[in-house]
Amino acid sequence: MSEREGRGAKAPVALVTGAASGIGAETAAMFRRRGWRTAGIDLRLSDTDLSLRCDVTDAAGIRSAADEVAGQLGGIDAAVSAAGYYEEGIDVCDITREQWDSMLGVILGGTVNTCAAVLPHMIARQSGAIIAISSELALAGSTTDLHYVAAKGAVLGLVKSLAAELAATPIRLNVVAPGPTDTPLLAPDSPWRKADYLATLPLGRLVRPDEIAAAVYYLATEGVMYCGEVLSPNAGAVI
Amino acid sequence: MAARTDGRPVALVTGAAQGLGYATALRLAADGFAVAVNDISADARLTSLADRIAGLAVPADIADPDAVRDMTSTVVGQLGGVDALVANAAAMEMGPFLSQDPHIWWRQLEVNLSGHFRLVQAVVPHMRPAGGGRIVLISSEWGISGHANATAYAASKAGLIALAKGLGRELGPQGILTNAIAPAYIDTEQPVREYRAARRLRSVTEFRRPDAAVVERLVGRAPANLVCSVCFPGRFL
Numbered sequence: 001m002s003e004r005e006g007r008g009a010k011a012p013v014a015l016v017t018g019a020a021s022g023i024g025a026e027t028a029a030m031f032r033r034r035g036w037r038t039a040g041i042d043l044r045l046s047d048t049d050l051s052l053r054c055d056v057t058d059a060a061g062i063r064s065a066a067d068e069v070a071g072q073l074g075g076i077d078a079a080v081s082a083a084g085y086y087e088e089g090i091d092v093c094d095i096t097r098e099q100w101d102s103m104l105g106v107i108l109g110g111t112v113n114t115c116a117a118v119l120p121h122m123i124a125r126q127s128g129a130i131i132a133i134s135s136e137l138a139l140a141g142s143t144t145d146l147h148y149v150a151a152k153g154a155v156l157g158l159v160k161s162l163a164a165e166l167a168a169t170p171i172r173l174n175v176v177a178p179g180p181t182d183t184p185l186l187a188p189d190s191p192w193r194k195a196d197y198l199a200t201l202p203l204g205r206l207v208r209p210d211e212i213a214a215a216v217y218y219l220a221t222e223g224v225m226y227c228g229e230v231l232s233p234n235a236g237a238v239i
Numbered sequence: 240m241a242a243r244t245d246g247r248p249v250a251l252v253t254g255a256a257q258g259l260g261y262a263t264a265l266r267l268a269a270d271g272f273a274v275a276v277n278d279i280s281a282d283a284r285l286t287s288l289a290d291r292i293a294g295l296a297v298p299a300d301i302a303d304p305d306a307v308r309d310m311t312s313t314v315v316g317q318l319g320g321v322d323a324l325v326a327n328a329a330a331m332e333m334g335p336f337l338s339q340d341p342h343i344w345w346r347q348l349e350v351n352l353s354g355h356f357r358l359v360q361a362v363v364p365h366m367r368p369a370g371g372g373r374i375v376l377i378s379s380e381w382g383i384s385g386h387a388n389a390t391a392y393a394a395s396k397a398g399l400i401a402l403a404k405g406l407g408r409e410l411g412p413q414g415i416l417t418n419a420i421a422p423a424y425i426d427t428e429q430p431v432r433e434y435r436a437a438r439r440l441r442s443v444t445e446f447r448r449p450d451a452a453v454v455e456r457l458v459g460r461a462p463a464n465l466v467c468s469v470c471f472p473g474r475f476l
Contacts, residue, residue, distance in 0.1 A: 059341070092409055093360050097304065100353060108348070108394060119337060141404025141467055150352060153401020157393035160385025162336055167387075228385055 013073045014220070015039045015066065017056050017114050018083030019046035022183035023133060026209035027080050030217050039069040039076075041114075042083065049073070056083040056110030059117075066117035075125055078220040079118040081111040081132040081155075086185045088145040100147045107151035108158065115162060119171070128171045129220045132159045133212075136179040136234040152177075156230060163228030174219045174226050179234020182206040202236025243319030247273040250458060251314055251321055251362065253301055253355070254328030256284045259377065259422070262451040263325050268292035270459040275314040275321075277301070277328065301328050301354035302346070311361040320369055321362040323458045326355040326399070327377040329392075336390045344391040351395035356402065363415065371414025375457045376403045378421040380474050396421070400469055407467030416466045418457045423473030 014031040018024030019040025028038045028048050040046030041054050041062065050072055054061045070076050084107050087099065111132050122128030137145065138152035156175060163173040180192045180201070191197060198204055215231045223229075232238060243249050250267045254260040256278035264274045265288075274294040278285045281298040289296035295317055299306040314321055330350040332343050359374060366372030381389055382396025403419035410417060453472050457465065 092406065093363055095360070097357075100356065104348065104353065108398075112344075112390075116337060137405075138401040139404075141401070141406075141408040143405065143409040146356075146402060146405040146409065149405040150356065150398045150402040154348070154352065154394040154398035156401070157382055157385055157395070157397025158390050160397075161381075161387060161390040161393040162385075164385055165336060165387035165390070 010074055011035050011037050012077035013037050013039060013069065013075055014078040014080065015041065015069050015076050015118060016046075016048070016080045016082060017041045017062075017110060018081075018133075019048055019051070020044040022082070022185055023178065023181060023209050023212050024080070024082035026183075027082060027213040027216050030210065030213035031078070034217065036077075037073055039073060041065050056081075056113055057105045059113045062113040063117040066114075066121065070121045076118050076121045077128060079114060079122075079128070079130045080216055080220075081114040081130070083110045083114075084133065086145070086148055088142075088148070088191075090144050092144075092146050095147050103147040104151045104154070107148070108154045111155050111158060115158075115173075119166075122171045123169065126170055130159075130162075130171070130173045131216045131219050132173070132175050133216075134159075134175045134177040134230065136177050136232050136238050139177055139230070139232060140238045160228040167227055172219075172224065172227060174223065174228065175230040176212060176215045176219065177230050177232040177234075178207060178212045179232060179237040180206050181209055181212055183209050202239070205235060207233050207235050243273060243322070244317070245273060245319075247271055248322040249273050249275065249314065249318045249320050250323040250325065251275045251277065251297075251311075252325040252327060253277040253358070255288060256282060259449040259451060259454070260325070260327040261288060262449045263327065263454045264288060264292060264294065266451040266455045267323070267325075267459060268294060270455065272323070272459070273318045275318060277310060279328070300350075301358060302349040303354075304357050307354065307358050307361055311358070311365070315365055321365045321372065322369065323373040323375070324359065324362050325375045325377065325454055325458065326358060328355075329377070329379075329395075331389070331392045333388045333392070335388055339391070347391035348395050348398070351392070352398040352402070355399065359406065363410065366415050367413055371416070373458045373461055374403075374406060374410075374415060374417040375454055376400075376406075376417065376419045377454075378403070378419045378469070380421050380423045380471065383421050383469075383471070403469065404467045411466045416461065416463075418465060418468045418470070420453055420457070420470045420472065421474070423471070
């Protein structure tokens with residue numbers, strides 16, 4: 001990375017799914033502040049240098065989007081799989097097949113499709129870093145949101161396996177598993193925003209999305225010693 | 240455990256035709272359970288196992304939601320309820336991530352994770368009125384550590400570990416205790432050459448045979464306060 005910058009070449013490129021809001025948006029903003037060029041993939045337009053609209057469950061669509069990013073910007077140096085959504089308040093026996101399949105399709109499927117789309121580019125250049133966004137809820141469990149928990153848990157197994165599979169190359173894969181984070185994913189009346197819940201957190205507050213982005217950026221740049229790691233900025237929710 | 244149709248508590252074990260599922264069925268039967276044994280086909284191993292332990296053979300494809308519902312109805316109807324579920328059936332197909340067929344890839348998620356989730360959904364309504372139950376999800380060491388060329392299998396097994404923690408939290412107050420087991424390599428029939436080769440490097444020799452003792456501890460004579468745990472038999476770390 002520094003070698004490339006030292007030669008005065010173009011700024012590195014970060015591809016971020018879910019870039020239109022929340023952790024994805026904050027991550028894209030973090031990369032931009034650090035001098036990167038950013039490509040955002042989301043259902044909606046994102047505040048990135050190259051904003052593409054695509055559903056992460058569309059494998060072919062994501063592949064085309066990644067190809068366009070590589071073609072227009074010259075390559076993909078980092079990819080962040082942050083596309084996702086959250087549902088809670090559903091008894092385990094009431095989670096419908098559609099709710100389960102949709103959650104698994106977006107959270108796990110979206111990460112699968114993103115990795116499959118960017119890895120050929122990274123392998124061709126023998127360089128790159130991928131960070132997937134999982135969740136502290138997959139590490140510690142949760143209630144009334146078990147389709148989310150299972151999907152975020154599956155992402156851990158996928159990324160660790162890929163990290164091992166690609167360990168002989170310079171391409172690195174890791175995970176950030178955020179604890180409760182102050183993004184629109186948590187509704188204004190969400191139980192995660194209530195005072196009695198916040199009081200249970202050792203740090204007494206939600207994590208900020210820019211703090212999550214900092215962990216992602218670290219793994220994408222300096223964190224060359226990490227392979228299949230899971231960093232969980234969670235205000236002490238899980239110690 | 241509730242006493243059921245013939246006085247015995249009821250356990251349902253998936254993937255019971257061989258390996259850990261087979262060993263588990265034998266153990267639980269010896270502990271006094273009426274064991275419903277499932278595998279994907281009604282082959283002679285399954286039916287003779289059921290005969291041997293005075294249990295019930297309930298073949299079904301775990302990935303098929305209708306078959307899972309019908310199987311649960313059959314178990315409840317014939318044996319009186321479900322007190323313990325051992326979710327052990329697994330599909331495994333190894334290969335490099337970038338060259339795997341998506342249907343083969345996702346089939347492993349459908350069987351191992353989604354199918355067993357739907358089975359849990361089917362049995363929990365029968366555990367609740369009984370005042371409690373036991374759920375054991377059989378994951379894998381690869382669900383914790385991942386493994387090259389096993390992305391789907393590892394993803395499904397990692398999903399099961401997270402699910403075990405979620406089920407443990409959500410159902411624990413209802414007396415339904417969920418735990419997971421993540422065994423190191425077991426000498427079963429999963430016919431994968433690379434799997435067998437890796438086994439020579441990392442397994443603890445004396446644990447190569449499928450040993451249902453840990454499952455038994457989480458089901459039969461289970462501590463009443465063990466929930467959300469993940470046990471790693473055969474693993475060094």
